[in-house]
Amino acid sequence: MTTTRMASPGLDSRISLTRGRIQVDVELTAAPGEIIGILGPNGGGKTTTVLALAGVLPLEDGHVAVGGETWEGAGRRRLPEERHVGLMLADPLLFPHLRAIDNVAYGPRSRGVHRHAARERAREELERVGLGDLTHARASELSSGQAARVALARAMASDPALLLLDEPLSSLDPDTRARTRSELAARLTAYDGVTVLVTHDPLDALTLADRLVFVEDGHVTQTGTPSEVLRRPRSPYVATVVGLNLYAGESDPAGVVTLPAGGRIVTNHEGAGPLWATVPPTAVSLHRQPPEGSPRNNWRLTISDITLQGQSARVGMTGELPLTAEVTLASVTVLGLQVGDELWASVKATEVRTYPR
Known part of the structure; x- marks a missing residue:
């Protein structure tokens, strides 16, 4: 007996195809009005997924249904121009000769x-993105942020059932990006279709998306709300995005977690078994001498990199385990930290969060 799959009123899709060396098999579903944020490393399949949803790349298997209508699958396929899609890219691609x-x-x-x-x-759309006074400006007369908002207005003007945003803010400088992100969030709040946002920027994803989907090596490695992902990342890439140190290990009954490479982390976990352990970079203290006091985790590590971020610095270290610390610029100066230095890193057991694998 054959069961007919009923399409949801939002987005119901499974993208399955081979592109170059990567085999993509990604399921995406969303309710009307929902914003899905897709994140992942370069070459992981994010853009391939978006191009397949738009109809630019044909599926080898799977389906795409939007608003209860099948766009692809079961022997049928709508061409890109037949799909009710709005598209916004990093490059606004405005016609320079048009206002x-x-x-x-x-x-x-x-x-x-x-x-x-x-x-x-x-x-109407230009008014909604705050550009009602620039309706007759030519593309060359617009700032980068204004051009991005015009591109958003163009994507929305045809009332798409599916809005695809592929790195829409990546070409903007930090200040312009923040303002444009705010305008984008305000406009999407009033949009009742499905939005799929592809981005490398954690802030874009965490502030704009209702749900996050991580795509690595062509497959979904984790999905959840921003708060769920922040609490419990389940891959090294996801942990990097949300700014946590993540370890997969085996806990003994005393709460000591042993990592595959041999490192050990003391936790307050009770019970033996496989688990994930996370350490916030801000919970890591750095010392030139063996630390005194209460920390139950002390590791002798080597600095591999130092990255400045505003008034703080992220210090990457290798050794018994890989570890990133976030410290103030004053601490970098006082400790005289340099790549290649050896130092002690300490973390209290109470700062280590654990959850089942």
């Missing part, structure tokens, strides 16, 4: 909307 209002009106015009109605729709 902002006509760049935005291009979307509905390409779908057969009358010129006057398309311009009115474009004017």
